[in-house]
Amino acid sequence: MKTIKLYDENAYIREFEAEVISCEKSGKYYAVTLDKTAFFPEGGGQKSDKGTLSGVKVCDVEEKDGEIIHYTQELLSGTVKGEIYWDARFDRMQNHSGEHLVSGLIHKYTGADNVSFSLTDGECTLAFNTAIGDELIEKVEREANRIVFENRKIKCYYPSAEELKTLEYRSKLELTENVRLVKIEGADLCACCAPHCKSTAEIGLIKIISKENYKAGGTKLFIACGMRALEHHKMLLTQVKDISHLLCAKIEKTAAAVERLKNEKEKCEYELVGLKRKNIEKAVESISPSEENIIITCEFNGDDLRLFADKLKTKVKGIVLVLEGDDNGGYRYVLTSGNTDISPIVKPANTALNGRGGGRDNMARGNYSAKFADIKNYFENL
Numbered sequence: 001m002k003t004i005k006l007y008d009e010n011a012y013i014r015e016f017e018a019e020v021i022s023c024e025k026s027g028k029y030y031a032v033t034l035d036k037t038a039f040f041p042e043g044g045g046q047k048s049d050k051g052t053l054s055g056v057k058v059c060d061v062e063e064k065d066g067e068i069i070h071y072t073q074e075l076l077s078g079t080v081k082g083e084i085y086w087d088a089r090f091d092r093m094q095n096h097s098g099e100h101l102v103s104g105l106i107h108k109y110t111g112a113d114n115v116s117f118s119l120t121d122g123e124c125t126l127a128f129n130t131a132i133g134d135e136l137i138e139k140v141e142r143e144a145n146r147i148v149f150e151n152r153k154i155k156c157y158y159p160s161a162e163e164l165k166t167l168e169y170r171s172k173l174e175l176t177e178n179v180r181l182v183k184i185e186g187a188d189l190c191a192c193c194a195p196h197c198k199s200t201a202e203i204g205l206i207k208i209i210s211k212e213n214y215k216a217g218g219t220k221l222f223i224a225c226g227m228r229a230l231e232h233h234k235m236l237l238t239q240v241k242d243i244s245h246l247l248c249a250k251i252e253k254t255a256a257a258v259e260r261l262k263n264e265k266e267k268c269e270y271e272l273v274g275l276k277r278k279n280i281e282k283a284v285e286s287i288s289p290s291e292e293n294i295i296i297t298c299e300f301n302g303d304d305l306r307l308f309a310d311k312l313k314t315k316v317k318g319i320v321l322v323l324e325g326d327d328n329g330g331y332r333y334v335l336t337s338g339n340t341d342i343s344p345i346v347k348p349a350n351t352a353l354n355g356r357g358g359g360r361d362n363m364a365r366g367n368y369s370a371k372f373a374d375i376k377n378y379f380e381n382l
């Protein structure tokens, strides 16, 4: 039996009385059908309403062949009193109506179709099958908000089959009968099954937050309407205030202050690289030319360790092993030579010194989990 959809006629019904038609165990829930309901089931990208039936929590709602099924945690029978969580429902109505307005305007200016819509508690996204530039986004956002201020009527209705043929409306599906239309006066006409605000003023502020690419050549928009837009603004302001405090800069000058900081950081990094190079050169100068192998610990790490070894091999005939670390944590090593082929040494040394690593062009990098005395002893007795 088809359930009478109270939300279809009147989206503002928060409480209602209904008769339980069936109640059957379904997994961990009871599947309850009623003669009528104000609960909107999941559909068209929008999640289902939450609420209670005679105080019993309704965890999910879905529609199957015109029958609306409420999933509850307890068995129900007879007459029940339904109550939907209104704040969450109204928030969705605001965002869904806002989405129609934005999609309608984008369609008006580009002919693009809304090909995907998702409305959850945390996010409202809409995707189009075309690229949408920032200029158009700004224009649409302004116009949508102006239509909000103009307090235009929003009407949900079922036109007759004859009337439907004469109407031009947006629709994701090819529908021919029982089409429910949502009309935003002078702005949009779109097929939709969800509850909507009765006027644009109720939507409140409409903010297009961000965009990203969607499939091939499409665009996905993230929007926030009503309280969500306010919360989003609050979040941004908190962030920018914190940044302003950290930088000791006025809010409107935070970007310039960050840019200054970034330039200073780049300058410092450049100077640091120069200083490190000088340090490496000094360390190389302090070592006397030798015909032997050299095994030495140092403070250099990462690429500096490699650079140190690379410069050192010009002064040493034998192999160069530079190490950074300590006996407790082990040693990072660079093994190289200007004259001797190190390839036969790398693997046996790794095995003997509990190490790993390798390389090419006669240079190996890795680490040894061994004490310095043992490493030194091993290489001296090669």
Ligand SMILES: [Zn+2]
Binding pocket: 044, 096, 100, 191, 192, 193, 194
């Ligand atoms: Zn819709």
